[in-house]
Structures are given as structure tokens and as C-alpha cells.
Amino acid sequence: xxxxxxxxxxxxxxxxxxxxxxxxxxxxxxxxxxxxxxxxxxxxxxxxxxxxxxxxxxxxxxxxxxxxxxxxxxxxxxxxxxxxxxxxxxxxxxxxxxxxxxxxxxxxxxxxxxxxxxxxxxxxxxxxxxxxxxxxxxxxxxxxxxxxxxxxxxxxxxxxxxxxxxxxxxxxxxxxxxxxxxxxxxxxxxxxxxxxxxxxxxxxxxxxxxxxxxxxxxxxxxxxxxxxxxxxxxxxxxxxxxxxxxxxxxxxxxxxxxxxxxxxxxxxxxxxxxxxxxxxxxxxxxxxxxxxxxxxxxxxxxxxxxxxxxxxxxxxxxxxxxxxxxxxxxxxxxxxxxxxxxxxxxxxxxxxxxxxxxxxxxxxxxxxxxxxxxxxxxxxxxxxxxxxxxxxxxxxxxxxxxxxxxxxxxxxxxxxxxxxxxxxxxxxxxxxxxxxxxxxxxxxxxxx
Numbered sequence: 001x002x003x004x005x006x007x008x009x010x011x012x013x014x015x016x017x018x019x020x021x022x023x024x025x026x027x028x029x030x031x032x033x034x035x036x037x038x039x040x041x042x043x044x045x046x047x048x049x050x051x052x053x054x055x056x057x058x059x060x061x062x063x064x065x066x067x068x069x070x071x072x073x074x075x076x077x078x079x080x081x082x083x084x085x086x087x088x089x090x091x092x093x094x095x096x097x098x099x100x101x102x103x104x105x106x107x108x109x110x111x112x113x114x115x116x117x118x119x120x121x122x123x124x125x126x127x128x129x130x131x132x133x134x135x136x137x138x139x140x141x142x143x144x145x146x147x148x149x150x151x152x153x154x155x156x157x158x159x160x161x162x163x164x165x166x167x168x169x170x171x172x173x174x175x176x177x178x179x180x181x182x183x184x185x186x187x188x189x190x191x192x193x194x195x196x197x198x199x200x201x202x203x204x205x206x207x208x209x210x211x212x213x214x215x216x217x218x219x220x221x222x223x224x225x226x227x228x229x230x231x232x233x234x235x236x237x238x239x240x241x242x243x244x245x246x247x248x249x250x251x252x253x254x255x256x257x258x259x260x261x262x263x264x265x266x267x268x269x270x271x272x273x274x275x276x277x278x279x280x281x282x283x284x285x286x287x288x289x290x291x292x293x294x295x296x297x298x299x300x301x302x303x304x305x306x307x308x309x310x311x312x313x314x315x316x317x318x319x320x321x322x323x324x325x326x327x328x329x330x331x332x333x334x335x336x337x338x339x340x341x342x343x344x345x346x347x348x349x350x351x352x353x354x355x356x357x358x359x360x361x362x363x364x365x366x367x368x369x370x371x372x373x374x375x376x377x378x379x380x381x382x383x384x385x386x387x388x389x390x391x392x393x394x395x396x397x398x399x400x401x402x403x404x405x406x407x408x409x410x411x412x413x414x415x416x417x418x419x420x421x422x423x424x425x426x427x428x429x430x431x432x433x434x435x436x437x438x439x440x441x442x443x444x445x446x447x448x
Contacts, residue, residue, distance in 0.1 A: 050317035051186060051197065051414040052204035057148030057157055068093060068149035070231035073156045077231075078141050080125065093149065095125040097158045098203070099168070100210050103324055104179035105203045106172065109382040115375035116382035118188055120199045121177045128160065135167035145209050145232035147202065159206040161214070178384045182207050183321045186414045188377035204320035209233075211320075211327035212248045219244055250328045253319070254295045255283040256336040257420040258306060266361060266424060267306060267338065268410070269345075269353040277408050279356070279364075281417045283331070296336050304353045305344030310337040314423070317416040333416045335424065361410070362425045368409040 062069040067076070073093070080091065098120055099106045106121030123131070129139040139160075147157040162168050169179070182203055189196045209232070216235055219226055224239035226246060235246040258267035258281075268279035284299035286292065293311040300308045314333040322329045345353050411417045 049197070050315065050416055050419070051189065051191070052201050052318040052320060054197065055148065055201040055205050056198045057150055057202060058205060062149065068151060068156055070146040070233050073146060073149070074141060074231040077125075077144065077158075081129070081139065081141060092154055094153075094155045095158060096122040096155055097125060097128040097144065097160055098122055098147070098206055099128070099131075099160050099162045099172075099179075100207065101161075101165075101169070101179040102163050103207055103211060103327075104181055105185070105206065106177050107180045107185060107381060107385065108177050109378075109385045112378075115190075115378045117190070117193070117196065118180070118185060118378060118381045118385075120203060121172070122157075125158075131168055131171060132162070132165060134171060135162075135165040137165050142228050142232075145206070145213065145228070146230075147206055147209070157202070159210055161210045173387060176385050176387075178387075180381055180384060184377060184381060186321060187373060187412065188381050189414065190374060190378070191413050201318075204318060208318070208320040208327040209248060211324050215249075215325070215327075216246055219246070248328060250330055251326045252286045252292075252330050252332055253283055254286060254292055254299060254334060255281050255331050255416060255420070256296045256300065256308075256311070256334040257281050257417075257424055258300055258304075258308065258336045258338050259424065260338050260341060260355065265355040265357055266421065267300075267304065267343075267353060268356050268361070268421075269303070270351045271349075272351045274351075278411065279354075279408050280411050280415075281333075281420055282353075283417075292332055292334070296334050300336060300338075303346050303349045305340075305342065305346075307339040308336045309339045311335070312337075314420055315416065319416075331416045333420050335420070356408075358425055360408075361421060364408045364410055365422055365425060368412075370412045373412060 062072075064071045066072060073095075076091070076093075077095065080095070106123075107118050108121050109116045109118050111117075132139050144158040144160050147159050149156045172178070185203065186200060189200050191197060213228070213232065213235070216226055218224065219237035219239065219242060221244050222237060222239050222242040224237050224242060226235040227238050228234075229236045229245075234248070237244040237246070259265070260267075267282070269282055270279055274280070282300055282303055284295065284303070286295040287298075290298065292313075296311045297308045300306050312335045314335060316333060317331045319329040319331045320327055341355070343353050343355070410421050413419070
């Protein structure tokens with residue numbers, strides 16, 4: 001785990017880079033998402049939780065009297081910023097800051113056994129203050145957003161948006177840090193690495209909060225400026241006559257694997273923005289006044305003309321790598337059973353939609369080299385942190401072992417779509433006999 005801490009000197013140039021075995025404790029996640037195959041040539045993936053879920057520093061919110069709570073941490077932050085001598089002394093809890101620039105978290109990279117490993121670029125509070133002063137900016141409590149805490153490590157974590165401070169880029173770059181797209185870090189994450197998955201979840205939560213702050217600078221009721229409250233986890237209108245409380249926005253999205261009556265084929269679609277040869281599940285935002293199940297049926301009908309009957313919940317995933325206008329997306333995954341088969345694609349929404357047999361989809365999963373794509377992305381992050389950025393197309397890594405291009409592939413293990421599709425494909429070979437048509441569907445539940 002990489003951290004950047006200052007020595008006894010306040011100068012940013014004396015910062016020390018070191019690695020610790022544990023930056024925050026990692027509790028065992030409760031959600032198990034797994035599939036296995038009997039074919040030894042096919043990848044076996046076992047995820048304890050979806051990418052961006054299982055944030056280890058936000059599992060519980062401390063009470064306001066707790067020194068690790070947002071309120072207490074903010075009071076301590078104000079005191080330290082006002083007293084420069086206190087800022088330079090070891091204090092409890094320790095404060096670590098994660099800078100972001102244009103939605104990109106600060107990251108670094110270290111050599112690994114098979115490929116490099118990326119790490120979040122945490123910096124100490126004194127170093128954060130010094131770096132900003134070098135750029136001609138001042139650090140204030142309103143510029144920091146509370147991310148969470150770790151009792152075990154005696155640390156409170158913060159995020160800060162430094163998009164307007166261009167001078168920080170070369171300063172941090174000289175220490176082999178760089179600001180990396182969150183989506184790139186997502187692909188570069190080794191999903192078997194518990195530490196990396198935890199850091200990805202933290203970075204996702206931080207990006208969603210900071211982007212929400214950028215989008216909510218003015219009150220939607222009266223137009224006055226908003227001010228952060230409770231260390232930035234909510235905001236309030238500055239107009240005393242309005243005084244509206246504003247909370248981080250979450251945009252729920254349904255994502256569904258549509259399956260035919262015989263349970264032999266799945267409906268997959270392509271959008272024009274997809275990389276070549278990638279197919280995925282249907283998805284769409286929920287509209288006001290409709291249930292999740294209704295959204296599944298409506299979106300499927302609107303985009304493909306397929307009528308859906310039973311709808312069964314699978315799992316959900318935070319998705320902070322969407323557009324900056326909707327940084328707080330929550331993907332809610334379902335299996336949806338088709339009542340009709342004839343496809344009528346809405347070309348404004350989709351490029352194409354087709355029924356695919358289980359065997360074809362299984363072949364696409366088994367031939368796609370997801371691990372190769374992950375290592376390539378990890379190498380790209382490593383090159384970026386060394387100041388040598390290389391452009392690389394993601395689709396080129398999803399090749400069959402012979403080196404030929406795979407005719408199709410589905411999103412990698414970092415996406416809920418992968419797990420919806422793979423759990424259907426491998427339902428007969430899962431360790432506990434996972435069956436897609438299990439539990440009560442929405443139609444049967446409505447009769448209770």
C-alpha cells in the first residue's frame with residue numbers, strides 16, 4: 001500500500017514514499033459472486049463483491065461524538081489548519097488525503113510478480129497543504145470531503161479536487177504520481193487482489209462525491225450558492241430563507257439479461273460507443289413513479305420490442321465511472337424472461353440486438369483473455385506514472401489464444417453485466433448448483 005508522508009520538515013520536497021502492508025483493515029465482504037467451470041482452460045473467477053462495492057472505510061458511519069465521525073474529524077481538521085505547528089506534529093487520528101483532478105484520482109505504480117500494481121496516491125495533510133501553496137492556493141476545510149475512517153489504523157480519509165491547480169501535475173509527477181482515469185484503474189485492477197478491490201471502491205466513492213459537489217454548487221430551489229456541511233457529506237443552501245438540505249444524488253439504473261422461455265438463449269445488445277465486437281446486457285435509467293421490475297419491462301420493450309414476463313433480482317453494483325453528470329449510478333441487476341422473441345431494435349438507443357445461444361456466449365467468455373487485458377492496463381498505468389503514456393485499445397486484448405480476434409466478447413469481471421451473463425452460462429457448473437429460475441419472480445410476488 002503506497003502512502004506519501006512528510007518527514008519532520010514541512011517542505012514537500014522532503015516527502016518520503018514508503019509501502020505498508022496494511023493501510024486500512026479489510027473486513028470480509030458479505031456478498032459472494034462466483035462462477036466456476038469444469039474446463040481447466042477456462043478462467044475461474046471468484047469475486048467477494050462487485051467492483052466499487054465493499055468500501056472498507058465506509059461500512060459504518062460513526063456517531064457524531066466519535067473522533068472518527070465527520071463532525072469530529074472536521075473540528076480537528078479546522079484546528080490543525082489554523083495552527084501550523086500542530087499540523088506538523090503527529091496527531092490522532094492521522095489524516096490522509098486523496099487528490100483528484102478532473103475526476104481522476106492520484107495514483108502510483110509498483111512492480112509486481114506478473115504485472116505492475118497500482119496504488120492510490122494518498123498524501124499527508126501537511127504535504128497536501130504544501131503542494132497547494134506551491135501552486136499558489138490555500139488549503140481550507142471546505143475544500144476537503146470526508147471519505148471515511150479506519151479505527152484499526154487510526155486514520156481518517158479525505159478527498160480533494162485540485163482540478164484548478166495545474167501546477168500540481170509536474171510537482172506530483174516528479175515523484176512518479178499521476179492522475180489516472182478511474183475506468184483505466186478499474187480495468188487495471190486484479191480482481192483477486194483484495195487490497196486493490198478495496199482501493200477501487202474507495203476511489204469510486206470519492207469520485208462520486210466530488211463530482212456531486214461540482215454539480216451542486218447552486219441550490220436547485222432558489223439558485224443561491226450551496227455550502228458544504230458535515231465535512232462535505234451533505235450541503236446546504238446559503239440563503240437563510242431557503243436553507244434547503246442537499247444530499248448526494250444516486251441514479252438507479254436497471255441492467256437485465258433477457259432470457260428466452262427455454263432458457264437456452266440470451267438477448268445481448270451493442271451500442272455505438274462500445275469497443276468493436278463487445279456485446280452486453282440491456283440497461284436503462286428508472287423513471288419517476290415506476291418500480292424496478294416495471295423499468296426492466298419498459299426498457300426491454302422500448303429498445304428491442306421484446307415483451308418480458310418474470311423478473312428476478314440478481315445483485316447490485318455502484319457505478320461511478322459513468323458521465324460526470326451522473327457520477328452516482330447504482331446498477332440493479334435482473335434476469336428477465338421473454339414472452340416474445342421477435343426483435344425490433346430502436347436504432348436511436350442501440351446499434352444491434354441479437355439472441356445468442358448459451359454455447360456461443362460460453363465460447364466468448366472462455367476465449368476472452370480478461371487477465372491479459374488487466375495486465376495490459378496495469379502496465380499502462382505504470383507507464384503513465386513514469387511519465388511515458390501509451391495509447392492502447394482495450395478490445396485488442398480480448399483475443400483467443402491462437403492470437404486471432406474473438407468474434408465477440410462480453411464486459412470483463414469488473415462489470416455487473418459480466419456476472420449476470422456468466423451466472424446464466426455456467427448455472428449447471430456452479431459450486432452450489434446455481435439456477436437462474438430460483439426464488440420468487442416479481443409476477444408471483446405481486447399475488448401475495
